[in-house]
Amino acid sequence: MNNKTIPLSVPNLSLDILENVKETIETGWVSTGGRFIQEFESKIAKYVGVDKAIACQSGTAGLHLALRVLDIRLGDEVIVPTLTFIAAVNPVRYMGAEPIFMDCDDDLNMDMDKLEDFLENECSYIDGKVINKKSKKVIKAIIAVHVFGNPVKIERLIEIKNKYNLKLIEDATEALGSYYLEGEYAGRHCGTVGDIGVYSFNANKILTTGGGGMVVSHNEQLLDKISFLSVQAKTDPLYFTHDEVGYNYRMTNIQAAFGTDQIDRLEGFIETKIKNYNLYKKAIDNIEGLTLLPFRNDTRSNHWFYSVVVEKEKYGMNRNELLLKLNGNKIQTRPLWGLINKQKPYLENQGYKIEKAEFYEENLINIPCSSNLTRDEVEIVLESLSILNRVII
Template identity: 40%
Template sequence: MSSRIALSEPFLGGNERRYLDECVTTNFVSSVGPFVDRFEREFAAYVGARYAVACASGTAALHVAFRLIDLQPGDEVLVPSLTFIASVNPIAYERATPVLVDSELETWNIDPALVVEHIEGRARSGQRMPKAVEVVHLLGHPAKIEPIADVCDKYGIALIEDAAEALGARYRGGRFDGRHVGTIGRIGCFSFNGNKIMTTGGGGMITTDDPELARRAKHLTTQARLPGLAYRHDEVGYNYRLTNVAAALGVAQLEQLPAFIAKKQQIAERYDAALGGIDGVVLPPRAAWASPSCWLYSLRTPRRDPWLERLIAESVEARPIWTAVHGMPMYRTAPRIGGERAEQLAAEALSIPCSVGLTDEQQGRVIEILTRG
């Protein structure tokens, strides 16, 4: 049997070992150390944010983001129904209400027309406004954020960006030309899980241009402890700190990120050329106004399940994308706006191997399996 081909695994080919050795040699292995500060500083510079606060996961980053905007029980947050569950759960942590919004088919992200229509309708009728809109940039492709940013600005609604899957993705043209995802809303959130385009083993980052939000984010992620020798705390905080060891990995990975993105884009281009002519196949989104990072290669096909079975039988890891959140038992009664397109995408989308370390031979094997007969 051929060796297994992973879907999206880390690539540790830079200074990871050297920086980890520094952590061990200096005993800075916990949540304080020079690599945490360096990672925050260099990450902020890379994405173009004034501040970055490292934390334990992308989910933790979102949870803190909702604390920062003072999300209260009963408040509503508009969020896409087609997303990983971690985009929605932090809303529930604060006993607020997710309003699950359908996707649009050009990018698979939240439909901005539905967001604008819902908010303007609330304004006309004098109903309570949503507290926030959470825009998720799925699979490395920027969402259509301009209309959402405009309507949020108009009514003072917080715009939160879940950029967990889209590090390296930017806008091209328009008002946000050159801007990195996660730097347009009030707060951006990123993930460094093991399957992401770069990893710290597990970790996240909060970005903002607001110094007070950055200060409070750091405060909340460190148990809301006050300065000084005494153990005094002024509010409920969290142990959401990133360790110096994890940050050391992050610094090494960030150094290689441009090369990672270039390799992901190269892999995507080869798949596009090989699979685009197959009847019924819809290639991943590639909007002219976006520069995607191509984190995960996910196409649409009515043959999704047979293809999935064929790949798995030949030791090739592949997966469907998520079940639409409105189909999950804990969110079936949540308010929603549409959902049919999210269900269509969930039924047809297939993610295939696209690791940075994927060899030409391995990719050729995946292509051969999918184009066979």
């Protein structure tokens, strides 16, 4: 029995951060002004290969701002994945628009075949607009999530986006550090190919500021508008003139003080995650009934989360039974998110041929994957998986 709790995914923080935090306290710049915000924005922009990045309160706030500046309005529709965290979809409703749910492929990302099939057969393309035959509403955009840091099939997605004149928001909240190795977009980071990309720095992400997010785009006008809206849309900050409704979506300087240190260590985090993934894979390949899902070979994924599919007939217990056993042994694991088309706020929304996502919802677990996970901890997880495989339930 394991006596030490092994968490699923926790921050990897260094006491070096304290010097930055000390500066914010000594200068009084702990809130939404101060040098660390600009420094963090600059470091993220340089890392992912864009000219400019805008810090914000969270990844969710970034998605909301992205939808706002792309002119998503009341009555519009946006195509989204059903297999993702609900924060990727809720901002569509913030704008008064409605999501259309799409199935996943075996990368857990949006199924491009079904996406194209839906647009071709269930929609009309009239005067540069996609009209949903069922709802008669205009579909304006796609939100594509790079699930668990595994990049979406971007070349196909861009072809579809361009063919149907749709806006593309890349939800790269789980994919900071993931980029393409081959094809037209080789060298491009997730989040930098579509119209707007969004990153998250929540506590369980590969880089954390405790909370916070970042928005990137090659369209500087969009970023300027996002920056303007995120600080309450002050047209004249001296005299507090506001010509539009804005939001209090600013990142604090004390959060950015964490981020400027974290971004410098990101490649080390990814190196550890890849190493631990390979340790897991070598062993899990020899455990009958378990499959550790791969990351695409034509990309460099950040390997944010590790996903294991459980086959009851071969393993001896189902996903839920394994989940309870591991957590009971102080090994924190979690199931996949509940599919969003099944969540109460979205039961009436349209979904298209959702099949594969159902399989993964029922049979997948995530196992410990922190960037400070030790080899000994990996061995404890693997020992538990191996022993449980031999136990008759």
